[in-house]
Amino acid sequence: MAISDSADEMLITYSLGSCLGVAFYDPVLRVGGMVHCMLPLSQIDNDKAREKPAMFVDVGVPKLMDEMLKRGCRKKDLITRVAGAARVMDSTNLFRIGERNHAVFRKITWKNGMFIQAEDIGGDQARTLQLEIATGRVVVWSQGREREL
Amino acid sequence: MGYTILIVDDSLTARTFIARTLQMAGIPLNQIYQARNGREALDLLEREWVDLVFADINMPVMNGTEMVRCMRAADLLKSIPVIIVSTDRSAHRMAEMKEAGVQAYLTKPITPEDLKTIVERFLKNA
């Protein structure tokens, strides 16, 4: 999990498979935040959740949101973009980890009254998610191709 | 002033979902009316002007198909855009509703994002 308000910085997270990469950006304060969550629910390992909350969507995403609000961001200003939730590590898709990560994420945005501005999810390819703090521009790389979200 | 929107569905959950999405979307709203079936909707439309109608198809008392046909036959109501939000995904039903004069057909479950996009598209022209 990372937050930045330095115009010369970029937040990047690599190797998003079934994991979920979430980028929040406040265009008013030019503050950006990013979290890379691996699993949907923290209840499977409460100790781990305390130690590394960002691992789990249900605690990692609200924590990122809280941290941004503490920096003076307002929920209604946050632009939400998300990438990942693929089926790469689970070809039979028995565990539906990607879909579950996405479902828990959507529950959080809905409960907070936030829309998802753009997303690049599903499929079977790994992704890299990048957020430019100066502009709020978000780019997803996958299989050598770049896509702006 | 804002827009006046009517949501017609026998499910309170479905109506609440649409109403909350409209409120979240920051669309200027004057009023959101709700009706549980086509009959209640037509009764309301006799008294109130609305800019846009969301309607389910499968409802007791009067279904969405009949409601749209009644609206299209009434001079004062025929220009009000109707967006169907239904669980019925059949090509036959979609064609039937298009013929009855609906502007868009969405299948449940819809995401708040899809709903916002379509509402903005229609209200821009309202």
Place this chain on the structure above:
Amino acid sequence: MSADNINTLVEVTIEVLEGYAFMLGDPPKTGGKPVVLADPSWIVTISFAGSRVGGIGMVVSPPIARQAAANLYAREPAEISNDQAQDAVKELLNIVCGHYIHKDGANEAVIDFGVPALQSVAREDAARYVNGKPQAALVVEGHPLLLFIED
């Protein structure tokens, strides 16, 4: 045929739970413990007619229904009334039914859907109701959810 249908029903229910109610359901485990229904249980059913005739249903515990409604209304379960919880599971089954009928792109089917019905019954009566019907039990966030098919 029934086995195919119940598997389809399990699959679409899990998808709809995730996509609509933001709830995570686990498919039935082979050789798992038999499901213990809640007391009381809510039996929700919907019938359909046309190119396909029959019905599907689910037996849910009131806490699952309350959680589904809380998610959909963006509230806490304690703030949800019985009416809201019952309406939420009826709408959930309604959506599941639409997906179930038109699964695999079978959008040519012309179906008239009934209106979902709900009855609150004792655990034994719920078990009696589904007895002999094709069925499968999911676990949804720790609670049993029994799916069944009526022909």
